[in-house]
Amino acid sequence: MENLLEIKNLHATIDGKEILKGINLTVKAGEVHAIMGPNGSGKSTLSNVLVGHPAYTVTEGEVIYKGKNLLELAPEDRSHEGLFLSFQYPVEIPGVSITNFMRAAVNAKRQYLGLEPMNATEFLKMMREKRALVNLDSKLANRSVNEGFSGGEKKRNEIFQMAVLEPTLSILDETDSGLDIDALRIVAEGVNKLKREDTSSIVITHYQRLLDYIKPDIVHVLYNGKIVKTAGPELVMELEERGYDWIKNEN
C-alpha cells in the first residue's frame, strides 16, 4: 500500500516549550491508526501541527503527505488536499450559519481543484444527504456554527462537516470526550459510514470505548512527545487493563 502520510523526526514547540520530541509515524492509504497516551503527552499538539495551527512552531523534521511537503502548505490548502481535523473543542462562530460556512468551504476547495462553484440546488441536496448520514437535525444546519450546541451536537456537527468535505486523512482528536454512549455510537457510526478503502484516519483517544466502534489497524502510545510503543489492536485492551504507568516506567 502507498504511504499517505510520513512523519519523520518531528519536533515542535509552543511558546518556546518543546512538546513533540521526534515523532515518527507512517500512515498508509486505507489504514486506521489509534494514538493513545496519558494527558500532556503531545497528542493534541501533533494533530494541531499537522493541520498547521499558527501557535505551534516546527523546529525539526518533516511531514510528507501525498508526496508533498505538508509543512509548506497553508492550513486551507492542507484542507483542500484532504486533511481534516475533528477538533477536541469545536469553536462557536456566532452569526455564521453552518450552511453558509460549508458553502464557503466547499467552493474554496472546488476552486483549488479547478472546478466551478457548486450550484445552489446541487449544494442543498448534498447537504441534505450528508445530514441524514449523521442524523443532524435540519434545524441545526440553519443555526450559527456550534453556537449554543450541546457537546454531542458539536461533535456530530464535526462529523457532518467531515461528510461534506470527504477528507482523505481525517484526524479525530478526542471525538469521544463529552459524549454519552448513544451520542458516541452515532458519531462512530458516521465515521464508519464515511470510511472508504483509500481513506485513512488517526483516532486520538484516552479510552477503549471509542475503539470498540472504530476498529484501529495499528495502535500507538504517545508519551512525553515521542511514540514509545506501536502494536496491533490488542494493545488497546492491555492499556485498558494496566493503564499507562508501565509504559512510563519503561521510558
Added chain:
Amino acid sequence: MGNEKEYIAIFDSHRELIDKPCARLLNTERAKALEIFKSSGFPGPKEENWLHTNVAKRFATDYGMNLGRVMAETGSHDIFICDVPNLNTHKAYIVNDSFRAADNKGKSLPQGVILDSLNEIAKKNPTLLEPYYNRLAGDGDSIAQFNTTFTQDGIVLYIPKNTTVEETIQIVALLQSNVEMMSNRRLLIILEENSKASLLLCDHSSLQKQTLSTQVTEIFIGRGASLDMYEVEETALTNTRLGHIFVHQDRDSRFKHSNITLTNGFTRNYVEVRLEGEGAETSINGLAIGDKKQHIDNRTIVDHKVSHCTSNELYKYILDEESTGVFAGRMLIRPGAQHSVSEQTNRNLCLTSCAHMYAQPQLEIYADDVKCSHGSTVGQLDENALFYMQQRGVPADEARHLLMYAFAGEVIEHIGIEALRDRLHMLVEKRFRGELNRCKGCNLCK
C-alpha cells in the same frame, strides 16, 4: 474662540442675502440661534462631549456657502437613481440644501401628506410648522445652533393623523459643487397621531473637494404613531458630516432608527430621543464600518421622561487600518419614570493596532423600579474561529470577511424592510471585499 468669528462675520455681512429668500419662521429662529452660537462658539477639544472629535478644526477649511441660492445645475441629480432592487419608494432629493422634487411617475402620496421644500411650506403655511420648527433643536448644542443660524431650506415631511403611507419614502441627499463647499440642511418630520411611515435617507457625496454638511432633523411622533427611519451614509474621505436628530415621542408611539455608515470621511451623528408619553417605544441602532483615516462618532441620548417607556439600542463598529470610532450612549431615566425598560449594547472590532475605539456607555437612573442594562466590548476577530474555518478550507481572507459580515449582520437584521436588508447585506459584504465601487449614482441601486 477660533474660526467661529469668521463665520459670525460672514453672517453679519450677508444677513440680508441669507434672510431674503427665506420664510419668516426660519429667520426668527435664525436670530435666536445666532445669539446662542455667538456666546458658545464651536465646541473646544477639551469639552467632555467632544474629547475625541475635534469639530472646530473641521470648520477651518475655506468653504463656499451658497447663501445667494444660486441653483446647482438642475436635473443632474437625476443620475442618482438610487433604486433599491425590489423596493418601490416615493422619492425626493435634497441637492446641497435645496429641495428637488423627483419624478415619481404619476404616483402620489396619500391625501394631506406633504413632502416638500421646508422653506416653501414655511412661507405658504407657517401655522402648520410653527409649533414644531426648532422646538427641539433650539435646546441643541452649538453645531445645531450653527445649522439654525445658516439654514435656508431642506425638507418637510408631514403626515396627518390616521394616515398610513404604505410606500417607503426615500430622501436622497447629495452634494454638488466644483469648489470646497458647506451645506446646512434642515429636515422637519411630523407624524400626527396614529399615522405611520417608513423613511429611507441616503446621504451621498463623491466629490473630490472638501465638503462639510450639517444636517438637523427634528422629528415629532404623535400619539400612537409609528416611524421607521433608515439612514445610509455613503460619502467620501473628503466629506465631513455633522448630523443631529431630535425626536419627540408622544404616548404609545414607536420610533425605529438605523444608521449605517458604509463609507465616509469624518462623521458625527447625534441622536436624542425624548420619550414624553407613556408607552412610547424606541429602538436606535447603528453600524459603522471604517478604514483608512475615517472617523465615526455616534452619540445618543435616550431620555425617559415618563413611566412605562421602552428603549433599545445596538451600535456596532468595525474599524480597520487607521480609522477611529467614538460611541457615547447616554440613558437617562428621570425621577418618576418607573417601569422604564432600557437596554444598550455596543460592540466593537478593532482589526489593526492602529484602529482606535472610544466607547462610553452612560447610565443615569433616578427611578427605583426600572429594568436597565448596558454592555460594551472592544476586541479583535476570534483567532480560534479563524483557524477553525481555515482548517475547513476557507481561505484566511474569506474567513475574516465571514466573521466581519456576521458581526455586522446583527444590526442589519433590525431593518424592517426586507429588500433594503438584502441590499445592505450585499453592500456590507462588498465593502469588506473592497469592491464597493461607485456607479453613476450610489451603491444602493447597483
